[in-house]
Amino acid sequence: MMMTSAISxxxxxxxTAVVLMTLPAWxxxxxxxxxxxxxxxxxxxxxxxxxxxxxxxxxxxxxxxDYVRGGADxxxxxxxxxxxxxxxxxxxxxxxxxNTTGDLAIPDPQAFIDxxxxxxxxxxxxxxxxxxxxxxxxxxxxxxxxLTHGAQVNVDCLNQDLTxxxxxxLGPSFHVTDEIYQMKNFTRANVHGxxxxxxxxxxxxxxxxxxAWSKMVGKGHVFYTSLGHREDVWTSExxxxxxxxxxxxxxxxxxxxxxxxxxxxxxxxxxxxxxxxLLFNGENLQGWKLRNxxxxxxxxxxxxxxxxxxxxxxxxxxxxxxxxxxxxKVRYEYMVPxxxxxxxxxxxxxxxxIFDDFDGGKPAMGGNGGIxxxxxxxxxxxxxxxxxxxxxxxxxxxxxxxxxxxVKIHNKVNTPKPTGSQLxxxxxxPGPFFLQGDHGSVAFRNIRVLPLK
Numbered sequence: 001m002m003m004t005s006a007i008s009x010x011x012x013x014x015x016t017a018v019v020l021m022t023l024p025a026w027x028x029x030x031x032x033x034x035x036x037x038x039x040x041x042x043x044x045x046x047x048x049x050x051x052x053x054x055x056x057x058x059x060x061x062x063x064x065x066d067y068v069r070g071g072a073d074x075x076x077x078x079x080x081x082x083x084x085x086x087x088x089x090x091x092x093x094x095x096x097x098x099n100t101t102g103d104l105a106i107p108d109p110q111a112f113i114d115x116x117x118x119x120x121x122x123x124x125x126x127x128x129x130x131x132x133x134x135x136x137x138x139x140x141x142x143x144x145x146x147l148t149h150g151a152q153v154n155v156d157c158l159n160q161d162l163t164x165x166x167x168x169x170l171g172p173s174f175h176v177t178d179e180i181y182q183m184k185n186f187t188r189a190n191v192h193g194x195x196x197x198x199x200x201x202x203x204x205x206x207x208x209x210x211x212a213w214s215k216m217v218g219k220g221h222v223f224y225t226s227l228g229h230r231e232d233v234w235t236s237e238x239x240x241x242x243x244x245x246x247x248x249x250x251x252x253x254x255x256x257x258x259x260x261x262x263x264x265x266x267x268x269x270x271x272x273x274x275x276x277x278l279l280f281n282g283e284n285l286q287g288w289k290l291r292n293x294x295x296x297x298x299x300x301x302x303x304x305x306x307x308x309x310x311x312x313x314x315x316x317x318x319x320x321x322x323x324x325x326x327x328x329k330v331r332y333e334y335m336v337p338x339x340x341x342x343x344x345x346x347x348x349x350x351x352x353x354i355f356d357d358f359d360g361g362k363p364a365m366g367g368n369g370g371i372x373x374x375x376x377x378x379x380x381x382x383x384x385x386x387x388x389x390x391x392x393x394x395x396x397x398x399x400x401x402x403x404x405x406x407v408k409i410h411n412k413v414n415t416p417k418p419t420g421s422q423l424x425x426x427x428x429x430p431g432p433f434f435l436q437g438d439h440g441s442v443a444f445r446n447i448r449v450l451p452l453k
Contacts (some may be wrong), residue, residue: 009241018092030063030093030251031338032121037080043127043235048231057242062253063093070104077105084270092223094121094250097128104131113137117218121250125243126228129181141217142224143185152179152230157211160193160261165195166212166223166253167243170238179229183210188303191215192258195225198305198443201307204337204386206443207309208357209300212242214249214258220248221258260365261303262406267448279321279330279448280306290425291318291434298437306444308342308437316437320348320423324430327393327452335444338385340440343372346395347431348423350374350415352402354442357395372419377402377409388445396452398427 036046036051043049050067057063068083082088084106089095097342106112109132116122122141124177131145134137139145157174159167167174180201195211209328212225223246233239248254265282279287282304290297298308298316325347332344334354342354351372357364363378366372368382369391381404383389418425419442423434435444 002139008383009303011387019026023381028431029057029061030253031091032057032063032065032087032123032247033068033083033092033095033210034065035067035070035080035084035097035100036093037077037104038102038106039070039077039169040125040130041101043099043102043229045231045234048234049125049228052234053096053098055241056247060244062244062248065096065365066381067093080105080217081107082172084112088114089115089120092120094123095125096247098125099127099343100131103134104130109135113217114139116141116220116222119219121247121252122217122220122222123250124222124245126179126181126226128224129226130164131185132449137294138270139185141222142215143191143215143222143417144183145223147182147184149179149181152177153201154345155180155201155238157197157227158180158196160196161257164192164256165248166214166225166242167387168245169241170195174238174242176227176233176236176239177230177231178227179224180209180236182209183226186210188263189260193261195227196303198303199337199386205309205441206302206307206335206337207304208307212246214256216244216258222245223250223251227248243314252376259382260314260354263301265304265446265448271448271450274450276331276448276450278448279323281442282445286317287322288319289322291320299435302443304445306341306447308435308442310441310442315439318421318434318437320434321432324432325449325451326352326428327396329392329450329452330433330448331390331392332447335388335443336385340385340442342440343421343436344358344391344393345398345422345434345436347427348434349418349427349431350395350427351419351421351436352391352393352400354436356382358384359384363409369402369409371400371410371413371415372420374415375410375413377404378411379409381407381409394452 068079070080154177190212196210199206215222295317299319336356343351353370353372355365355368363377363380365376369377379421394401398415399412
């Protein structure tokens with residue numbers, strides 16, 4: 001009996017050991033401090049946020065929470081001082097700043113940043129980026145700073161990481177109605193992008209508008225999402241999974257890549273074999289120059305896009321390539337906002353029109369894809385403003401063939417003269433590509449060329 005009992009005891013111990021080894025790393029719940037203190041604007045959704053965050057911890061078994069509320073009027077900093085001292089923070093694995101605003105009464109803000117760097121989690125939600133504007137180490141830690149916002153709007157956030165626990169469930173894009181922040185002091189090279197927009201949330205002007213990201217700060221994991229203004233966002237299943245995934249990553253229980261993504265452009269394997277070459281590297285303006293060196297420097301590179309941004313009432317400047325080509329096939333993608341007008345010039349003399357004419361619904365001489373002042377498209381294939389369009393143009397001698405969005409709209413159209421706004425009139429000589437920048441906002445990407453002779 002004693003021998004059997006001993007064997008049974010050892011077997012039970014072995015089973016217990018196996019079970020313990022297979023339990024998730026967070027089987028013992030982590031301890032998080034949820035901070036909803038404010039000294040500026042106080043969101044009505046804070047109460048909902050607190051309940052959602054506590055509920056996610058309970059249902060997942062991942063964490064328990066304490067709160068730092070700081071008073072509904074935003075003026076009582078007693079709770080902040082008591083629970084966010086360097087000594088008090090020692091009992092927590094991380095903090096969640098849920099819709100905080102202003103300069104919180106943390107006794108030693110630098111000690112707080114150092115605590116994160118030492119290996120603790122920081123989860124910032126919505127107006128966490130509207131906090132500590134005057135304390136640069138905080139801005140550097142979170143990765144950006146709130147600048148402004150427009151009216152609440154429907155957007156389709158682009159998913160930059162389909163494998164990250166905060167975004168794996170969302171698919172290629174995430175449709176949401178919320179108050180969308182515009183940021184300042186943001187650098188792509190410092191963060192791992194998760195969600196973003198490639199155009200202004202309200203007016204559709206092309207550009208980089210980050211929504212969510214992760215980053216390492218020392219040994220600490222930082223997750224931030226600018227979504228979360230509205231109560232119905234907080235109560236949606238997709239958003240709750242987004243938040244919980246970010247928390248899991250920040251606590252180190254769901255590993256994922258946190259290195260900044262590269263925006264460097266590349267050719268397909270087939271393009272490489274055929275001899276194509278990149279005209280835009282996706283990272284900077286190398287290979288391009290302003291047509292007028294004294295003109296407005298309206299072009300910039302944003303998240304892999306070549307963007308022409310025009311202040312209201314201002315004219316931009318054409319952007320000219322430094323290489324010259326005579327006979328070629330060129331491919332490029334472009335996007336324009338509502339009502340915008342631009343152009344892609346062949347040899348610097350023949351314009352393929354770029355124009356928002358989707359609502360027009362018919363081919364026109366000056367319409368999208370037209371050879372300006374020469375030929376209207378044979379078929380109307382324009383896409384809506386804010387959608388990327390693809391063009392492939394072949395120029396051999398003076399004959400031009402154009403595919404727009406996969407459809408042939410010009411077949412060997414003769415171009416015996418420049419189409420207007422040309423660099424010169426030497427139509428038979430090699431010339432550069434140039435991008436029209438004086439008419440309206442536009443973005444380009446994936447510009448590449450195959451020389452034919």
